[in-house]
Amino acid sequence: MRSWLLALSLLLLTAGGRAWNWGLPSDIPPPIVPADSAMSMAKVELGRRLFYDPDLSVNGTLSCAGCHEQKRGFADGNTMRPGVHGDPGRRNVPGLANVAWRRRLTAADPSLTTLEAQMLVPLLGDNPVELGMRGKEAELFRRLGNDACYRRMFARAFPEVKGHISLDTISHAIAAFERTMIALNSPFDRHGRGEIGAISTEARRGVALFAARGCVACHAGRDFTDDDYHRLEKNMGKDRGLVEKTGRPEDGDRFRTPSLRNVAVTGPWWHDGSAPTLEDAIRRHVMGLAQDEMAPLRAFLESLTDRTFLTDPRLAMPDRACGRKL
Known part of the structure; x- marks a missing residue:
């Protein structure tokens, strides 16, 4: 039934x-x-x-x-x-x-x-x-x-x-x-449909880094979100996130994974806008990021911008x- x-x-x-x-x-x-x-x-x-x-x-x-x-x-x-x-x-x-x-x-x-x-x-x-x-x-x-x-x-x-x-x-x-x-016409989308040259070599390296660094664990699927709640760092402000609705202590400082569609133009970032640059948002997600990894990751994220949209x-x-x- x-x-x-x-x-x-x-x-x-x-x-x-x-x-x-x-x-x-x-x-x-x-x-x-x-x-x-x-x-x-x-x-x-x-x-x-x-x-x-x-x-x-x-x-x-x-x-x-x-x-x-x-x-x-x-x-x-x-x-x-x-x-x-x-x-x-x-x-x-x-x-x-x-x-x-x-x-x-x-x-x-x-x-x-x-x-x-x-x-x-x-x-x-x-x-x-x-x-x-x-x-x-x-x-x-x-x-x-x-x-x-x-x-x-x-x-x-x-x-x-x-x-x-x-x-x-x-x-x-x-x-x-x-x-x-x-929004389904970003350079990354066109690359996925077989358009040669839609994204740069650096962006393609960023795609590989995004997976290797474990970002896909939460930013998964076509819109790069699992639509679930996660805690990335202890929130020092008054907004405690999901716990306000559930009342469960384990939900403190948990927030929904945002989609990464058009992420390069939707800043500032984080649930409270406390990351003023995309680089800052990336570093707060990925610990121990090497100097030569930032540019490829940024290039990949910028390839998710759908200018038509x-x-x-x-x-x-x-x-x-x-x-x-x-």
Whole structure:
């Protein structure tokens, strides 16, 4: 009975993305999408506009894109980004490349397993306050509902609820857009597809070093993450990581392994942004690194940057909606 229920659950999850054309290489399976969040172009376009709209913040000063900049791999460039009221952030903003495939979506909260649920944290969360909309949901719905174009976009994206503007439809639209943030065209990817010369000799040496130094134990798979939690060093700050959610002492200072997609442009690094350079981040991972090993490792990590992803106009801030300029 248990195996039958598991199979049914997987079928329902996958059904939400089955009809969508992901445009993926034949050897890469599409991401799992919740059945109640099926992909559609109308939903993606609505989510894209919402992602870039500062009206999702309490004072109209900060959008999702204010912390997730496309040119930085949808990371931020700051150690930790303050919220709308100036509250200091708790953790470094992660990049969003291939986020549709992530089993765990934050540095240390295993309960957040869908993009729809995760999106509500910056919107409504208070530890720290980011967009600051907790208790202001009615105001958010009013703002969006006062825009005739938004009303049309919600109606097209969610005909099953007659375009009702709610936390559910907002989060589902933004999650749909985030699932299109696919980065699979880096020089390293092209090298793997047989493109001669896509990466340098030094980068190829870095690939070998990355494996020999044991980095692949955690940074594994297509996106260079095992999506699991690890402790690399004792954290001297207040953020104790996974233990805050589990209460188990052995989870102290454990954080999720981040993906290395676009890692060269997503700094500063570490869960708290305390590694200001890529070299510093590498040295904190690899003990006893020889002087002549740094350049190859850096060259390999730089080969994971997908420049197409960083400039794809389909992921950029929209300049038109409903046939008019925004």
